[in-house]
Structure formats: structure tokens, C-alpha cells
Amino acid sequence: MPHASATTSSHLLKKDHLKGFLRKLAKEYRLVAPVRNRHNDVLFTVIDDLDAAEIELGEPPQNSLKQFFLPQQERLYSYTNTPDGYDFRPTQTTIPPTVYFGVHPCDLSAVLYMDVVFSRRQRDPFYLRRRQGSVLIGVNCNSPAPNCFCNATGSGPFLEMGSDLQLTDLGDRFLVEIGRAPGHALIEHWQGFFSPSGDKDSAARYQAFLEARGRFSRQVHVEQAIRQLEAGTVPEQVWEELSLRCQDCGGCAYLCPTCTCFTISDQQLDATSGQRLRSWDACTFGGFTAMTGGHNPVQAKTSAIRQRFLHKLRDDVRQNGRPSCVGCGRCVSVCFGGTDIVRFVERACQGSL
Amino acid sequence: MPQPSTDIYLPRQAKVEQIEVENSQISTFVLAFCDRSDNDAFRYQPGQFMLVSMPHCGEAPISISSPPTRPGNIHLSVRQAGKLTTAMHGLRVGDTIGLRGPYGRPFPMEQLEGKDLLFVAGGIGLAPLRAVVNTCLDQRDRFGALTVLYGSRTPSDIAFQSDLGLWRKQGMDCRLTVDAAEPGWDGAVGLVTSLLAGLKPELSRSIALICGPPLMFRAVLGKLAAMGFSDEQVLTTMERHMKCGVGICRHCHMDGKLACVDGPVFSLAELRRLKIMELDG
Amino acid sequence: MHDVLTTCVYCGCGCGLYLHVEDGLVCGSQPSRHHPVSRDNLCVKGWHIHESVNHPDRLTTPLIRKNGVLTPATWEEALDFTAQQLGRIRDQHTGKAIGVLTSAKCTNEENYLLQKFARTALGTNNVDHCARL
């Protein structure tokens, strides 16, 4: 078998060789991939036993990489307050170099967005220490799930950039495209697993892309909703309906791969010590904006809901040129009352109810 | 400004050097970083704020009430409102607190140069303006006439008395009003807007700086507009719940803007472009 | 770092949720997508269930009241003292003088054991829980 040269930008990996390749990777990295567990749920999981793990590349995992880079709850510091002073010590955590394998385009786009949020204005050390040393191996989506609409947010079903290696399922083989330098290094290091790809493979990839694009079951007019938000023409009843139906669970923000709002709070351990925690927060919670003394500049539930969609669809477009919604559809299935982004877009585009 | 530490969330220890009781609810804490070089290197501008850590209370944003023209100390004037500020009011000289900052967009001091400045404040709202007033007084020839209008609930609630006294001595026009008089009070009674009536500002070179509770804020805006102030001539500093202070956590969102990095100082013209509770009611 | 599927304790719906465990600490939760009740969502209580698990106020040692104050004690002390007291009441007044409250928040197995304990070791049917509250 002719060995691949790392200088070409795309290669082939036979499906039979995938486990072998992952086994090699797992020796040098911590391996995280979407795994279908015995309860039939698909979660990004740290894989300890590759043979026992059923890696699932079709159904999108229910958690996203946010859980790994911005955990639901993380200890930032331990502190002590003694006559000697009030002292903060950052939590020492060693995050092993990790390969995130099988990341869908929506989740890859989300990581790129988080990278911007956590390093644009200030470099967030706690995010970056988890993010640094991570290798992202993406897989393009051949068959979007029923709630998916990444085609409407420009973040799928196929991705040209963002990952270190990008895989496309071509039946018996993966087309492997090199994104960034770490991907290049992986191919270089394990050349034996890869063979050169040809025009036929590129054509197959294009064909797969066309087919995937035709498989979306939802038409979500994100662009139109963005225009409405920008013009301020979303009818008031839309906000009222959504806020009546919102059950305040925060699930949309928690499962969203790009919702990065967090809170920082202290937890007392004893009289002289405690810890400072950072945890996920949701802008739809009433307490998100409440100030001490009870005054809340966001008084109505309608304003809080409005803020959520404004941020994702208007403010982030203004700032980054694209919405921070990546069309993964997680908030659609997580929503109790049906006040998710898809319902919002539908309602906003209807103009009135 | 470069941060000495690369950890943007790490508070630095600061010692309470002095506490000035301003009224029953407000005290000014005079602080200095425990690390001398930190203290020497500390630079800020009026209108910026610090995030204060108190043991087991988390953090809260407090605007700096001292002028950058008097380095060596940071003054934080704090009203007792929640858990953290209540804990601060239990501090004694020599105690240590945590500080990080300075954060936020300051008052545009260059734009104020040569202008007549009209300060309108209610209660604790005078704290951030105090930093501006004292900066102006320390560089008196850079600015025009300075007028302070200050509203309090009752005469015994009037905070910053020693400042007001000093300012008057330096020739500033300081006018006070209270919501409810007490025996012995012969000053004005009523909203701070009533003090505006007596003023004849030179509109072409005036700028108003306002800080106070939302109700007062709206009333003052109405009055200033009636007097002929344009939205560009009105500056204010906004209060919001904050956690990170650096534009990530989004607790301080204001319709697309973040108070911690886009503010807390805004011109009224900027605020008018936002849908916020202070203007919409 | 791993996730353990379990059942929520915050109401009678019985959502299936994953507890996220890192370094031996439960530091997050998320719904199970295929669970027939939770079907990919949790209420706000379920999403924050981890916060009470690791709370520093958790009891961590047995306590015995000494001179009016609850004081840390060993398990042996606490168990012996409890058994002795319950045994004394049972022997003096019969089991009718002992009441046992089981918990609508504990597991079936624990409820079963406790009512069995009441009916056998203590000899009483005074067993109830706050079902109706």
C-alpha cells in the first residue's frame, strides 16, 4: 500500500483501520468521542476502553464540547481568610492533551465561537487551559437529525475549516482533510493508516455533501429572523407568547454549545476557607440580572427571552458577522414549552400570530 | 493597561487603611494593594470600577470614588445593600479584601476639557462623580465652571459632607436638596430636578454628568432636555449586576452592549440607541 | 470524568438524568435523551441537582446530644446508643410507643427495610411517611 505523504491535503482512511488509528491516538492522548451507551443515549465520553465503546458518528451527541472546555461547575480558586491575609490559590488541574474525535460541524463551529469569546477581549485562563492541547477531529454530517438546521446558520452540514482533521464518511472509507497544523502532525506521525485520495474521492465527497444538504427536514429562516431583530420588527406578542410558555429550566442555555454565560460564586467551607466556583448560567433566569437589594434592570420575562435571541441572532452577527446559533437543534428537543430558537424564528417570520 | 497577573480573575489583596463614615449606610474605604509594586503601578481613570471580593460573599463591582490625580490609594464608597456590601461595612482598618480591576470605559476626560460641568447625583450616585470632581479640582485650569446638585433622602442622609465642604471652599457651586426635611434643615426640599430650575448654564459649553436611581435619572433627563441639553451633552454611569467584569459572562447586558466593557459610562445619545429599563420605564 | 445515569429526586415525575462525575465529585447533570419521562429535558431543579450533593453543609459524622449539644461521635457509639434507647422503650412500653417515619425521598429498598425493621425488631405498625404533604 502506498503510504500517504503528509504534504497532500487530503487522504483516505479505510473504515477497517479507524479503530486501529484511534487506538494509537489513545496511547498518546486522552480520547473523547460520541459514544452510544447501554441506555441508547449518545454522549461525548472519555473513552477508557476502546473495544467496549460504541462510537456513534451518525446521531449527534446530546452534550457538546462546551462541557469539556467550560464545565457546568468548575472550581477556580480556593481561598483562605486568616489574620495573615485573604489569599486566593488557583485550582491546579492538569488537563491531559485530548483528541476530540467525531465532532460534528455544528459543534466545531461552536468551539470556534467559544475561542473568540474567551480570548477576544481578555484571555480566560480557565477556558484556555482546557482548550489548549486539544486536537479536534471533525466528521461531516451525511444525515442531519430531525431537529438540525445548521444549513440555515452557515455551520454545516459540511465544514471547510475549523478542525485539525476533517473526516467525510464515503461508505467504506473516510476522506480525511487536513485543517490545521496538529492535524498535519497526526497524519505525519501515523502515515501508515492513510493513503492518498484522488479525484474520485473528492467527487464522492461533493456528492455526499449535496445529498446531506437535501436531507434537512426543517426549513428555518434564520436570516429573515435576524433581519427582523435588527429592524426591531418582531411583534410584541411573539415575546409574550414565548415568555408565557418558557418554563424557566435554563436547559436551552445549558445544552447550547455556544451559550457561554456563567456565574461566579463563593462557597464557604469553614470559617476561614472556601472556594470560588464558576458555573453555567442562563440569561433567561430572573436572577441573572438582579442586583443586590432586589432591583432588576430586566424586569419582565419578555425582556429576558428577547435578550436571549437578540444576543444569539443580532448582537453576535454585529460583532462576529454570523449568529452564534450553530443550528445543532439541541434547544429544540430540550425545551419544555416550545420556546426554542426554531419556534422563535417561525413566529418572528410569521410577522404576527 | 497590562495586568501584572495573567490570571484575569485573580483578586489581589488590598488593605483597608482608613474608613470614612459618610452616613448611616455609606462609608468610604481607603484602600491600598498589599503588594507595594502593585500599588505603585496601579493606574485608572474616573468612572472605572473595581471588582471587590469579600470572604464567602463573592464579588461585586464598586466604582472608584477617588481621583487618579491622587495616587497611592483607592477609595471605594459603598452603600450597604446586599451580603457583600454589608460584610464590607463590618471591615476595620487593617483588614484585607480582594480587588481586581480597574474595569470599564471611563468618563471621557479629554472631551470634558474646557467645559462647564454640571454634576447631578442622588445618594450613592455621587461616588463615581466624586472621582471626576476631584480630578477636575486637581487640574482646575483644564475645566470650566463646576456645579454639583446633590439629592438625599433626609438631611442626616447627606453623604460626602466633608467633600462637599471642601468643594465649596474651593469655590464650587454645590447645591443640596432632601426629599424630607428634618428639624434644623433650612435648605431645599424636593427632587434634585428642582435645583436645576435655578441654573442658567452656558449651553454651548456645558456637559451634564448624572448618576442616581432610575426614577431620579429619568426626571433629570427630562428637565435637562427642557433646558436645551442635547443627548451628546449628557453623560451617565450605569449600574448592573456583574460577575466577570471583562465582557464575557454577560450578566450586565444592556440590549447588545455590556456595561462592564462598553460602559459603565455612556452618553445619553448612546443610551437612546438601546432598549433599557432606565429609559423605557 | 464520566457520566452515570440515575433517577432525579426532585418530584414524582422521575426523570432520567446523567450525573457528571469529575475527580470523584458530582459536578453537573444533564437529561437522558431517550428516557421516556425526561426525553432530553430537565427542570431547573434537575439541572442543579449536583449542587446539593457536594454541599459543604452535608452531615459527615454521627452526632449525639451531649449536655444539650449535638456533638460528633463514632458510628459505634451512635448505633449502640440508639439501639439501647429504642430497645428500652420497646421493652418498657411495647412497640406501640415507638414511631418510625420512613421517607418518600429514600429508595424502595430502604423504605422496605425500615418498615420491616419497625414491624420486626421494634414490633410496631407505627410506620408512616409524609405521602400526603
Add this chain to the structure above:
Amino acid sequence: MTNSINEIENAEVILVSGSNTTEAHPQVARRMLAAVDRGARLIVIDPRRTRLAECAHLHLPLKPGTDIPLLNAMMRVLLDEGLADDLFIEMRTENFLALRDMLNRLDLEETAALTGVPLPLIRQAAQLYGRARKAVICYCLGITQHVCGTENVQTIANLAMLAGQIEKEDTGVDPLRGQNNVQGACDMGALPNMLPSYQGVHNEDYREKFERAWGMRLPEATGLSLVEMTHGGPQGPIRGMYIMGENPMLSDPTLNKVEETLRGLDFLAVSDIFLTETAQLAQVVFPAACFAEKSGTFTNSERRVQMVRQATQPPGECRADSEIIMELSARLGYAMKYGSSGEVMEEIALLSPIYGGMYHDRLEQGWGLQWPCWDRNHPGTPFLHKYYFTRGRGHFMPAGHTAPGEAPDQEYPLLLMTGRIYHQYHTGTMTRKSERLTRECDHAVLQINPTDAKGLCLRQGEPVRLLSRRGEITLAASITDQVASGMVYTTFHFHEAPINQLTNDAFDSGSRCPEYKVCAVRVAKVAP
């Protein structure tokens, strides 16, 4: 519940009574809203205009304690308009004539007036319910926490049987369980009159079965109920108590009596995960493992027995309750030795017919099993009462109006209702430890109608005194038209405002459930 939670989504009409579903059972509310989105009609019977009531097609704001007249009026409408399911009544029920006679004697106008709901609204609700192909009734503690709680429940059953809305899939009567394992605790015989699986203690055959299995004579007489145990006073019949994971010091009615009783005990041992108000009164406190630190099963509202799996080690010296019980039992001369919770379940399966096929290895597969599950091969039962009622024919139990144990009067002119809120759970032992839940909601508020608030010159958020014949608490006023004039509402989660110092300990003679939903109170301004 006779149905599974998911069946609610397929109903055509959903009648909700005495349940603040969006806050107390969010997952059930989600099915209701989903059903509404698909065109189902939602009828909410609640004195308060809850969020669910706002989403409903019909909201019947009845006066508290008038559930029976309201339901009777609905049934009368069904009869008058020929919407009763005659075939179902004929084939599957008994005692219909008694019900019909009672209903025919009703003066509809008068009955409607009693409830405060306009008759046309009642008529509309009855028509919707009666005409639906598939209708479910969901009810909760708003039905049971009355002196006539049992009659309330029976009247709901009457309505469902009269309309024939009970034998089919997506159709039935669903009481929503408040706590995570209320169903299981009852199933396990944590009741003074029942051995596991509802086998009465007074029945000799049942008792004998357990005596053989447990190797010991068992007491015959029905034991004392919770309220009888905790309200006996210092000279009461109970001298010693063992309390596992319960907090009667906040959850029981007339708390002063509970405190008096517990303080008067010779001995009190409590096992819990936090030092609760009850544990603070104990002589011995055991630190228990919480749900994430042990394994076992819970049974949810829809009778689904599900695994609880250990995720982490208990902190400090905490032990699982099962271990503590076994240790105590051995010391008291009755050794119980189980290697695992699975082994306990094997014994449960052996002795409790409805759990007959429940084994941990089966429960580990799939999503648990719904009882009755008679043997290892039985697939479980998603909905009850298919083809036959548990007791044979469904028995109509006509009931008339019973006035609440206490009515507002001149001295205490307002009617107090109590309930739950979304962000807190029960006595707050766990939820109040959560930073986020606490941030969202950390104090009790008293909902009061603007008219009543105006009469008292109350401002929004102002602290007020709330007084009943039994006690007094202070809490913040929340002025809202969610409650009608003449009633006030608050929650029982907060020890700072222990509402159960005020509630009446009048209880339903059948279920022994206290009347939390109605008592007379007075609101007063806190002296300035």
C-alpha cells in the same frame, strides 16, 4: 396514575384540577402543552390563575374547597345533555343509580353559585370533557389536601366513569405524586395499615405470609399515622421515634404541636443528609448517603420502578440508610443481612405481588418497569384498569359538599392556600443548598389580590404578618391578581416563614391527609 406520563400528550381533552403543574410537575406540564400544540383542549380548575391556567382554553376559578359541587355540576350537565357513557356504565360500573339520584336532586344554579364559577363555564367544561374521544384528568394535592380529600378523589373517579374516560390508552385519571418516591414508599408498606404491596396488616393471610418470610410474629393492630405520631403532644402515645430523611418540623401542619411532641419524646434519632429542623431536635443524628452515593430504586408517579445508581462515594463517614437500619436491627436482636440493594429487591419481589417481576437485573435494562409486574416475564403495565378495575366493577361513590374545616370569618377574613413553587422542593433541605435555585427564589411570598392589598395599604414586597388561630409568621407581600380577592397563597418551603405553624390540622378521615389547602387567616401590616 392510571396512565403513563407520555399518554397525556395524546389526549384530546386534559382536565387539570388542583395542580400547579408547570411548577410542581414540569415534565407533566410539558406533555400538556405539547398536547395543546397539537390541538388538545386544556381545562384548568384552580382557585388561582396559574401559568397553566393562562395557557388553558378554559379556566374555572373555583372557591377553595368546592371541588365536589363543581364536579357534581359537571356530571349533572353530562347527564342532562346525554353525554354519559351508558355502555361503559352498564358494563363496567355499579351503584350508578345512587349517583344519578343524587345528581338529579342538585339545583344546578345553586351548586354553581357555591363554587363561584359561572354555570356556562362549567357547562362548557363538561361538554368538552364529555365529548372528547380521549380525555385525561390530572389532579394533585389541591384535591387531596382537604378534609373531604377522599370524597374529592371519589368524585373525580365518578366523573371519569360517568363519561367513560378511563378504560383506554391516553384516557384516565392521574394523581400526580408530589415527591420522588411517594409511590414507592407506599408500595413498600411504609403505611400504618399496610404491609408491602398494599396487603393489609389486619388480614391474617397476608400477615402470616410475612411472618413466615420474616420469621417473626407481627403486630396486628393498625399503627398510628404520621399526624397522630407527630401531634400526640409531650404526653402522647409515642415515646421514641426513628425518622429517616423526613422533616416533619417544616412539612407537618400545626408545627407548634409537632415541636412540642418531638421535644417531649424520650428518644429521637434522625438520619438525614443535612442537619434539618427535625434533626436539630434529635438525640442522635446519623449522616446518610444521598441519592448519588447509593444504589436502589425509586417508583415515579406513573408507577415506573427505576434504578438509582451510585455515582460517587459518600462524603466523610456517611453511610447508606440501608446499612444504618441493618446495624440497628442486628443490635436490637433481629439480624437483617443483605449484600446489596438488589438482594433486598429480590425479597420485595417475593412478597409483593405487584413487584413480583421486579429484579435489579431487569430494571437495569431499558427504562425500568411499571407495576403491576407480576413475574419475571411480565412486561409491566403502562396503564391501569384496562378491561377490569382493580376491584372488579367501578363503584360510583356519590358525595355532597363538605365545608372546609375552617372558614374565613370576621376575625380571620382571608382564606389561605398553601402549595409549592418551581425553584424549591419540599422543605428546601436540598434545594436551598443550591446557589442557583436560591438565587432565583429564596424567600416565601404571600400572594394577595390587589383589592385586598389596597384595603390594607400594602406595597409590593412589603413584609406583612400573617396570622391564624394557631400561629403567626412574617413574609413579603406579592400583590398579584393570580389570586382572587378574599384568598391568599404561599409556599411551605422556607423555615423562616414556616407556614405550617398556621395551617389547620383538621384532616381527612379516610386518607388522614391534613387540610393544607384551606384555613382562615388575617393579614396585618408589620408595625412601622
